[in-house]
Amino acid sequence: xxxxxxxxxSPTMVHKGPGYGYQKKRxxxxxxxxxxxxxxxxxxxxxxxxxxxxxxxxDDSEWDFYWCDVGWLRENFDHIYMEEHVRIxxxxxxxxxxxxxxxxxNLKRYRKLLEREAGRQEAAKxxxxxxxxxxxxxxxxxxxxxxxxPGSTWIMKPVARSQGKGIFLFRKxxxxxxxxxxxxxxxxxxxxxxxxSYVAQRYIENPYLIGGRKFDLRVYVLVTxxxxxxxxxxxxxxxxxxxxxxxxxxxxxxxxxxTNVAVQKTAPDYDPEKGCKWQMQQLRRYLSARHxxxxxxxxxxxxxxxxxxxxxxxxxVIINDKHCFELYGYDILLDQALKPWLIEVNASPSLTxxxxxxxxxxxxxxxxxxxxxxxxxxxxxxxxxxGGFDLMWNDGPVSKDDINLDALGxxxxxxxxxxxxxxxxxxxxxxxLKSLSGQKKV
Amino acid sequence: xxxxxxxxxVTIAQIVQKLKGSNLHSQLERQAKECLQRPEIQLEDLxxxxxxxxxxxxxxxxxxxAVYRELNVLPPPSHPEAPAEHIKEPLAYLRKAQGSWEKRIxxxxxxxxxELSIPLARxxxxxxxxxxxxxxxxxxxxEPDLSHFRPVYAPKDFLEVLINLRNPNYDSSDQPSxxxxxxxxxxPLKVKDIxxxxxxxxxxxxxxxxxxxxxxxxxxxxxxxxxxxxxxxxVLIEQDSAAAEQYIRQGCxxxxxxxxxxxxLNATNEPEDILYYEQLKSxxxxxxxxxxxxxxxxxxxxxSNDDYYFVFEDYLYQVLLCFSRDTVVLEHFNYNSATxxxxxxxxxxxxxxxxxxxxxxxxxxxxxFSMYVxxxxxxxNEPSKLYTVFREMYVRYFFRLHSISSFSSGIVSLCxxxxxxxxxxxxxxxxxxxxxxxxxxxxxxxxxxxxxxxxLATDQLLLLWDRVxxxxxxxxxxxxxxxxxxxxxxxxMEVTSLAAAEAVLADLSTxxxxxxxxxxxxxxxx
Numbered sequence: 001x002x003x004x005x006x007x008x009x010s011p012t013m014v015h016k017g018p019g020y021g022y023q024k025k026r027x028x029x030x031x032x033x034x035x036x037x038x039x040x041x042x043x044x045x046x047x048x049x050x051x052x053x054x055x056x057x058x059d060d061s062e063w064d065f066y067w068c069d070v071g072w073l074r075e076n077f078d079h080i081y082m083e084e085h086v087r088i089x090x091x092x093x094x095x096x097x098x099x100x101x102x103x104x105x106n107l108k109r110y111r112k113l114l115e116r117e118a119g120r121q122e123a124a125k126x127x128x129x130x131x132x133x134x135x136x137x138x139x140x141x142x143x144x145x146x147x148x149x150p151g152s153t154w155i156m157k158p159v160a161r162s163q164g165k166g167i168f169l170f171r172k173x174x175x176x177x178x179x180x181x182x183x184x185x186x187x188x189x190x191x192x193x194x195x196x197s198y199v200a201q202r203y204i205e206n207p208y209l210i211g212g213r214k215f216d217l218r219v220y221v222l223v224t225x226x227x228x229x230x231x232x233x234x235x236x237x238x239x240x241x242x243x244x245x246x247x248x249x250x251x252x253x254x255x256x257x258x259t260n261v262a263v264q265k266t267a268p269d270y271d272p273e274k275g276c277k278w279q280m281q282q283l284r285r286y287l288s289a290r291h292x293x294x295x296x297x298x299x300x301x302x303x304x305x306x307x308x309x310x311x312x313x314x315x316x317v318i319i320n321d322k323h324c325f326e327l328y329g330y331d332i333l334l335d336q337a338l339k340p341w342l343i344e345v346n347a348s349p350s351l352t353x354x355x356x357x358x359x360x361x362x363x364x365x366x367x368x369x370x371x372x373x374x375x376x377x378x379x380x381x382x383x384x385x386x387g388g389f390d391l392m393w394n395d396g397p398v399s400k401d402d403i404n405l406d407a408l409g410x411x412x413x414x415x416x417x418x419x420x421x422x423x424x425x426x427x428x429x430x431x432x433l434k435s436l437s438g439q440k441k442v
Numbered sequence: 443x444x445x446x447x448x449x450x451x452v453t454i455a456q457i458v459q460k461l462k463g464s465n466l467h468s469q470l471e472r473q474a475k476e477c478l479q480r481p482e483i484q485l486e487d488l489x490x491x492x493x494x495x496x497x498x499x500x501x502x503x504x505x506x507x508a509v510y511r512e513l514n515v516l517p518p519p520s521h522p523e524a525p526a527e528h529i530k531e532p533l534a535y536l537r538k539a540q541g542s543w544e545k546r547i548x549x550x551x552x553x554x555x556x557e558l559s560i561p562l563a564r565x566x567x568x569x570x571x572x573x574x575x576x577x578x579x580x581x582x583x584x585e586p587d588l589s590h591f592r593p594v595y596a597p598k599d600f601l602e603v604l605i606n607l608r609n610p611n612y613d614s615s616d617q618p619s620x621x622x623x624x625x626x627x628x629x630p631l632k633v634k635d636i637x638x639x640x641x642x643x644x645x646x647x648x649x650x651x652x653x654x655x656x657x658x659x660x661x662x663x664x665x666x667x668x669x670x671x672x673x674x675x676x677v678l679i680e681q682d683s684a685a686a687e688q689y690i691r692q693g694c695x696x697x698x699x700x701x702x703x704x705x706x707l708n709a710t711n712e713p714e715d716i717l718y719y720e721q722l723k724s725x726x727x728x729x730x731x732x733x734x735x736x737x738x739x740x741x742x743x744x745x746s747n748d749d750y751y752f753v754f755e756d757y758l759y760q761v762l763l764c765f766s767r768d769t770v771v772l773e774h775f776n777y778n779s780a781t782x783x784x785x786x787x788x789x790x791x792x793x794x795x796x797x798x799x800x801x802x803x804x805x806x807x808x809x810x811f812s813m814y815v816x817x818x819x820x821x822x823n824e825p826s827k828l829y830t831v832f833r834e835m836y837v838r839y840f841f842r843l844h845s846i847s848s849f850s851s852g853i854v855s856l857c858x859x860x861x862x863x864x865x866x867x868x869x870x871x872x873x874x875x876x877x878x879x880x881x882x883x884x885x886x887x888x889x890x891x892x893x894x895x896x897x898l899a900t901d902q903l904l905l906l907w908d909r910v911x912x913x914x915x916x917x918x919x920x921x922x923x924x925x926x927x928x929x930x931x932x933x934x935m936e937v938t939s940l941a942a943a944e945a946v947l948a949d950l951s952t953x954x955x956x957x958x959x960x961x962x963x964x965x966x967x968x
Contacts, residue, residue, distance in 0.1 A: 210753050211754045211757060212579060212756055213753055241753055244580065244583055245579060245580040245582075278749075278750060285696065285900070285901050288696050288697065289696040289697060289820060289821060291697075292697040293696070357749070
């Protein structure tokens with residue numbers, strides 16, 4: 001499939017804009033090659049290497065595009081100079097959205113703002129994250145809430161780790177004594193290093209189950225700019241199932257409660273060939289068969305709302321930079337009332353494939369990401385769909401229909417999102433390229 | 443020959459006999475008694491008034507549905523003197539073949555039993571019963587040692603039996619010619635050709651709207667989809683099985699499917715049905731059957747490895763283990779050419795008084811059997827409802843896919859139909875495949891035996907099964923198999939081995955069933 005795309009994407013297409021810099025060339029000519037750097041050894045490397053006209057550079061060579069890891073970014077971003085055309089795959093302070101304690105803080109603040117400016121109803125639309133407290137600094141607030149709901153289950157997550165590491169469930173305060181602020185620690189203990197920052201979050205005890213199993217959704221959102229906010233939603237995604245039947249009675253069973261593939265992979269009966277994922281399309285069909293199209297459409301509209309509001313909540317905090325784009329992996333959980341909950345946002349969603357099908361999904365996703373980043377300078381900027389990505393927000397809601405927004409009230413428009421719908425990217429890309437080449441100036 | 447009138451009265455008598463003593467009968471009686479209190483019931487016109495009441499309150503429809511159900515499964519009318527075995531299967535040589543096949547299966551089962559020294563059935567000790575009850579909802583997490591068990595047979599074993607069927611009265615000594623049959627099935631059964639199929643499947647024609655074609659995103663919903671959905675809702679309100687069956691020929695909207703299938707199959711979920719299911723469940727807890735291990739093994743090998751059905755593993759055990767113990771299933775052997783296998787209490791071999799049907803429902807599962815249930819898990823999640831629907835689907839359709847009979851929906855006819863369609867309309871392809879040692883039936887057989895479950899994408903499979911229910915026939919499976927070959931004909935013409943042909947046809951998950959069927963049936967130039 002990637003091979004087929006080669007012909008579609010040869011860089012000898014229309015070029016727009018000023019010269020690209022280092023490799024001096026005449027005005028109006030397409031860039032002869034795009035130098036990329038990539039430190040991850042998985043699907044993204046394959047996709048970059050197979051892209052026509054893109055050349056890999058290593059070590060200290062100059063690059064036009066860097067798929068870096070967040071560690072490198074943290075250490076180097078502030079010290080490098082990037083020419084106008086250069087692109088990098090993270091925002092400087094993405095962690096405002098992706099670190100659990102910061103995300104919660106930003107969301108809470110945004111919610112307050114909305115309540116002041118637009119009223120309670122509007123603010124209530126931000127109630128898609130379970131009650132969360134950062135420990136140890138919010139320990140006392142947490143205890144108040146904890147006491148208000150006796151018998152409830154809570155989940156402790158380390159702020160900065162991923163892949164399900166360090167997560168556990170608890171019902172008794174004594175299980176989290178270590179995070180007690182100014183706790184009764186002995187003199188010896190006080191010399192020890194500070195306890196790691198965690199968040200305590202109300203565990204969703206009534207998750208939607210399929211076949212008796214809990215699952216969560218992984219959805220991909222691409223942000224190319226925060227100011228103005230421009231975000232794209234990928235049609236494909238998947239539901240990750242827990243390997244065992246859900247039951248609240250056994251909260252020590254790590255494998256039941258965490259659906260992260262990384263955790264499931266260590267479960268004793270994990271069969272790597274089996275995979276425990278459903279494609280988003282399959283999930284959508286299943287839910288529609290069970291609950292009818294209307295309810296499911298409402299569910300997906302609410303899921304769209306999660307993306308938009310979470311991004312809006314960090315819009316003013318994130319350092320916007322035209323060189324940056326970021327592909328987020330959103331983890332969403334559904335409860336039995338078909339209400340979606342935001343569990344987490346990942347700035348570096350796993351690009352390692354767990355199966356052939358998964359590999360193909362990630363290839364499509366990354367290819368289309370690169371189309372949108374558009375190093376080749378082919379797009380007009382007016383596109384609403386590129387491959388499997390639909391433009392979800394462009395400094396305002398984007399509607400499916402091409403109607404003048406002033407003419408109608410925004411509530412009657414349908415959003416331009418197709419999560420779980422057919423991904424017609426091949427046809428779409430072919431048509432797009434045809435229309436772009438048709439605009440080529442002679 | 444009987445005249446139509448006598449035939450009809452025999453049929454009516456049969457149905458009345460069947461429905462007498464059924465649940466519905468007692469419910470109707472109760473309703474009739476209770477309605478006597480009502481003001482509109484007058485003594486002068488008692489009979490008429492009661493009838494009118496039953497009509498208005500929907501009970502007549504329920505009775506109609508029950509009658510319709512019986513008509514659907516009733517074998518074709520036969521001579522009043524015909525013995526029971528002729529009703530099961532009129533052709534003697536096929537009866538004989540089915541009998542020998544059954545002997546083979548039973549022998550295989552018994553030898554496995556002896557080899558492993560496991561009894562066919564054993565009572566569970568109390569603590570084991572308790573344990574099983576505790577993990578009833580997650581039997582999938584159990585990892586019993588199944589390495590010594592093997593499926594009793596696989597579809598390809600059954601295919602070999604079918605290939606060797608011969609009618610002793612049929613003289614096939616003529617030299618092979620273009621008129622002779624090129625395929626593997628060599629029995630002279632009547633199968634429909636395309637003009638006859640076009641008539642039978644008229645509602646799939648190019649001029650009728652179809653779900654699976656006219657509900658794609660390019661077609662505006664008001665062209666067909668919305669109206670069709672509206673009609674579907676009306677049919678559900680009326681609760682009329684016959685109307686539902688007619689309606690579903692053009693496909694069923696996703697949200698209405700669970701209810702519509704239950705209506706067509708007349709599968710109820712009354713307290714009595716739930717109670718019955720619970721009784722079966724306690725049967726599972728009390729006794730352990732050898733076939734249970736076969737079921738576990740099959741689920742682990744097939745459904746658990748499927749990308750979509752793995753999630754429903756636990757439901758499959760809950761349905762299939764109960765199914766094995768359900769003696770109601772034995773009724774279908776009246777019109778099934780198969781006969782339930784018998785086993786004898788230890789030490790009493792050959793004594794009919796000590797014979798029991800084994801397993802209690804008379805059906806020995808084979809490799810892939812659990813795939814009949816898996817797609818239904820998409821629609822139903824209450825175990826008793828799922829169970830009732832599956833059982834009804836089995837006794838109406840699925841049993842025909844693994845028993846030898848001359849019935850038009852039987853697997854033998856389906857195979858012959860598939861081969862005839864291919865030979866008539868794609869002779870070049872058929873010839874080529876034959877020449878390279880890739881008889882088409884060798885590839886298509888497994889699709890038909892499983893009614894395409896596990897081969898098509900789930901939504902496509904459900905659209906296909908909509909039509910199986912709508913036409914009360916499995917012939918569409920043979921037509922689809924031929925249509926798939928027609929679709930991939932170009933690639934198949936280029937292959938040079940059976941393995942390569944299998945590879946071309948290995949992945950059907952991207953196929954759209956309805957366009958394929960429509961094109962093959964209605965757009966083929968003859």
